[in-house]
Amino acid sequence: MSSRRRRREWPKVGELVIATVHRITDYGAYVLLDEYGDKEGLLHISEISSSWVRNIRDWVREGQKVVLKVIRVNPRRGHIDLSLRRVSEVEKRNKFLEWKRARRARSILATAANRLNVPAEEVINAVWDRLENEFGEVLAGLEAVAEEGADFLIKLGVPEHIAKAVAEVAQERMRKKEVKIAGILTLTSPAPDGVNRIKKALLEAESSCPSPAKANIYAIGAPRYRVEIIADDYKMAERALKAVAEKALEVIRQLGGQGSFEREEK
Numbered sequence: 001m002s003s004r005r006r007r008r009e010w011p012k013v014g015e016l017v018i019a020t021v022h023r024i025t026d027y028g029a030y031v032l033l034d035e036y037g038d039k040e041g042l043l044h045i046s047e048i049s050s051s052w053v054r055n056i057r058d059w060v061r062e063g064q065k066v067v068l069k070v071i072r073v074n075p076r077r078g079h080i081d082l083s084l085r086r087v088s089e090v091e092k093r094n095k096f097l098e099w100k101r102a103r104r105a106r107s108i109l110a111t112a113a114n115r116l117n118v119p120a121e122e123v124i125n126a127v128w129d130r131l132e133n134e135f136g137e138v139l140a141g142l143e144a145v146a147e148e149g150a151d152f153l154i155k156l157g158v159p160e161h162i163a164k165a166v167a168e169v170a171q172e173r174m175r176k177k178e179v180k181i182a183g184i185l186t187l188t189s190p191a192p193d194g195v196n197r198i199k200k201a202l203l204e205a206e207s208s209c210p211s212p213a214k215a216n217i218y219a220i221g222a223p224r225y226r227v228e229i230i231a232d233d234y235k236m237a238e239r240a241l242k243a244v245a246e247k248a249l250e251v252i253r254q255l256g257g258q259g260s261f262e263r264e265e266k
Contacts, residue, residue, distance in 0.1 A: 008036075009036070009075070010039075010073055010075050010080075011033065011035075011036055011070045011073060011080065012070065012073070013070050013071065013072065013073055014069065014070060016067055016068070016070075016087065016095045017033050017034075017035060017036070017041075017067070017069075017082070018033070018065060018066075018067060018095065018096070018099045019031035019033050019034060019041065019043075019066055019068050019082065020032045020034060020038075020063065020064070020066075021060050021061060021062050021063060021064045021066060022040065022062070023062070024056055024060070024061075024062060025056075026045075027045050028042055028043050028045045028056065029042075029048075029056060029060050030042055030043075031043055031066065031068065031082065034065075035099075040078075041068070041070075041079075041081065041082045042079070042080070042081055042082065043060070043066075043068060043082045043084055047071070047082065047084060047085055047086070048084050049084070049085050050085050059084070060084070065096075067087050067091065067095045067096060068082040068084055069083045069084075069086045069087050069091075070082060071083050071086070098137070101137060101139040102138065104139055105128075106120075108142055108166070108169050108170055109123045109124050109127055109128070109166060109169075110123070111169045111173075112162070112165040112166045112168070112169045113165075115165050115168075115169070116161065116162065116165050123166065126158050126159060127153065127162065127166055130156040130157060130158060131145075134156065142166070142170045143170075143174055145166060145167050145170045145171075146167070146170040146171045146173075150163040150166070150167035150168075151163075152167075153166060178230050179230070179232070179233060179234050179237050180228065180229065180230050181228075181229050181234070181237045181238065181241055181264075182227060182229065182241075182264040183226075183227050183241055183245060183261055183264050184224055184226055184227070184261070184262045184264055185202075185205075185217070185224070185225045185226075185227055185245060185248050185259060185261050186224050186225075186259060186260045186261075186262075187202070187223055187225065187252050187257060187258075187259040188223045188257055188258050188259070189252065189255065189256060189258075190256070191255070191256055191257070194257065197252065197255040197256070197257055198223070198252065198257065200251065201247075201248050201252040201259075202217050202225060202248060204248070204251050205217065205245070205247040205251065208243055208247040209240050210239065210240050210243055212232065213231035213236050213237060213239075213240035214229070214230045215228070215240060215244050216228045216230075217244075217248075226264075227241065227244055227245060227248075241263070248261070249261060
């Protein structure tokens, strides 16, 4: 939802809109357009479905959010006619996703404005178009801001005090969640310098962890060592844990020792 759309007073014919069902009658449903200041529109019974509609409430209910297509607009009379049957499932899914992401972006900017003690529109107007032009949508831009910090916004021409506030909120609200998994390595070596050989196996194992996952190995009481993996998701974490454990076992066996690995369950 661009700032230009938010400033436009009336929707355009053919546009998809998010609406909340407000009132149901025998001939259709009156809805409020969420993106246009809750302007009222009519979803006529003939535009609900291509098949026969006996009971409108079988299709929509009061308070329900729906994606509708604008088929007629008359600003002079204040009329907006809408259609449900002309919206495909793909259009519905994409519009809801776009709307939810725009709402989340607006919430982040509004929180930044609250911290600055300024109107939300002041921050939105300073940031929205710049990020949308750069990324195609604002939330994608805020994801980049969360990673790169305020300087990213400053380079786009956002005032420094606003850039810092937005970056702070974005980093708090959009920080990637990490997953952590672990396992136990048991390594032994009968050699006189067995301790050094085990240390070598552990160091090589730790350095073999595939990026961007991270591995930490520490003793929990010889000959047992805990391998802890931190990654962005479980699939990556499991792959990294397997690689680290296999490397440790490979190296210790090459050095004349023995080892085993056991996945630690939660």
